[in-house]
Amino acid sequence: MTLIVRDLRPDAPADLEGFARVRHLALPFILATAESLAHDLLHMHPDAHYRPLVAVADGEVIGTAQVHLARESSEPGQGSINVYVHPGRRRLGAGDLLVRAAEEHLAAHGARRLLSWVLEEPGNRAFAERHGYRASRSAHFLRLDLAGGALPPRQDPPPGVELRTGADFADDPRPLFLLDAETMADEPSDVDAQFTDYEAWLAETWRHPLFSPALTSVALVDGRPAAFSAARTDGGTRYGTVMTGTARDFRGRGLAKLAKNDSLHRARAAGCTEAFTGNDTGNGPMIAINTWFGYEICATEVRHVRELA
Template sequence: MTVLVRDLRPDVPADVEAFAHVRHLALPFILWTPAAVVHHLVHTHPEVRSRSFVAEEDGETIGTAQVGLVHDSPEPGQAYLNIYVHPDRVRRGAGGLLVRTAEEYLAAEGATKLFAWVLDEPANRAFAEGRGYERRRSAHFLRLDLANGTLPPLPSPPAGVELRTAADYADDPRPLFRLDAETMADEPGDVETEFTDYEAWLAETWRHPLLNHDLTTVAVVDGRPVAFSSAFTDGRERYSTAMTGTARAYRGRGLARLVKTASLHRARAAGYMEAFTGNDTGNAPMLAINKRLGYEICGTEVRYVRELG
């Protein structure tokens, strides 16, 4: 049996569905749909030089890769590659071939430092370390049983705070872009970015096929959005928090917990059965909020980096 690697064909539905299926099996804590896979490939900023690869064995997709440059970082040469293989098709050479293909492509595009997320399991860590990658920080995946769990009551907004949704900004989402940019600048991470491109944000984030504008909840003070919890949904049963953040001047007032709790209550009322989120293991305030909401850790991933010669 021969494994080959090729580009994902976004115009072939069966190809995209197979890619999303493998990603779901390998990483069930993240929402993967064919529409989201195509959106990432087609609408990512051109300077990212984004490519998606599949590893194929006898016509079956058994591995996937998403790769690109970190174009909005002040430090040039940084790039990412995230490789996932069908859990029942490991040790057939797919992962190694995907890594080599991705590294060759990124090096040709000028990359000098490669970042990858790896599930925190012995075989996966050994795979990364055996290829010259060094361990950095880690992050947890968390799950909440919306259907059978018990959400804490929704607290009343503090005086002067109004709850809205992203749908209220359909005519002009720029205020949400500004808030997103401010909070993203303070997120724990290995790569510094300059989040200033509004048009790219519209294409990649605001128009993302999984972003649920009705469930994305915003706290507003004096007409200005100051906290938000961004909700992704698969349109069926699964809900995921993509980002929760508060403007610097309004932190420490419980607004992050307020908007996330409100969004979860709306999601449960809309029929969603389970909720997912993710946190850097060093983000103690957000981990505490999620614990109070009933989330439980269901997986951990580790960030690895490799310097190219």
């Protein structure tokens, strides 16, 4: 067997499809398509030094790594490495080679602290620890059966509140950028995120092929976007909410729940049968909202950290 690690090639359909296949097998709770991977590779901000890698054995993609700097963080030098190997092709050395190549790339671009999400399984945890990573915070993946489960009924917005879709902001999405930036800044995480680059947000979020403006719901208070639930879909039956949040001045009024309920109903009407989301284990309010909708925890991942000399 010949095993090599190299860059993902955006002009190679077999590369993109193989990357998406491995990601789906190893992490079925995250939406990924060949088109979305190509978009990320071509449109990620240059300062992120984004470098997706593939491990290839005898012409078959058996491992993947998504590697970049956290350029939105106020603390420079933080790198991200997320490695996934085909469940049936483990213990062949692909993970080791991917980690080594990823670490060398990030170190060359000034990374001093490396962070990696690791599924909460003994083998995965042992792999991370063997490479010098220590466990930090954790997060849950949650799944909701949209085909067979019962959603809470649609709710009429209270006086002064209006429900719209992301598509209604097609001519000027800046108000959603500002709302996304404010809510993201308050997300519990090892790495703070400060969205200040509107053009980068347009390229990486608004124009992302998985993003669905039609299934994204926005609650407006007196005409101002106050809460939203941002939706992605793989173009088939799988749907995910990647951010649900409320502006600070409007919290405690149930607006995030209102927006997410509207988005879930839209998704089911559009033919989606599975809904996925993720929550930091310390985000009690959002976990409570998702439990109210009927989401169930389907997996847990643990962030692991390695400090470089």
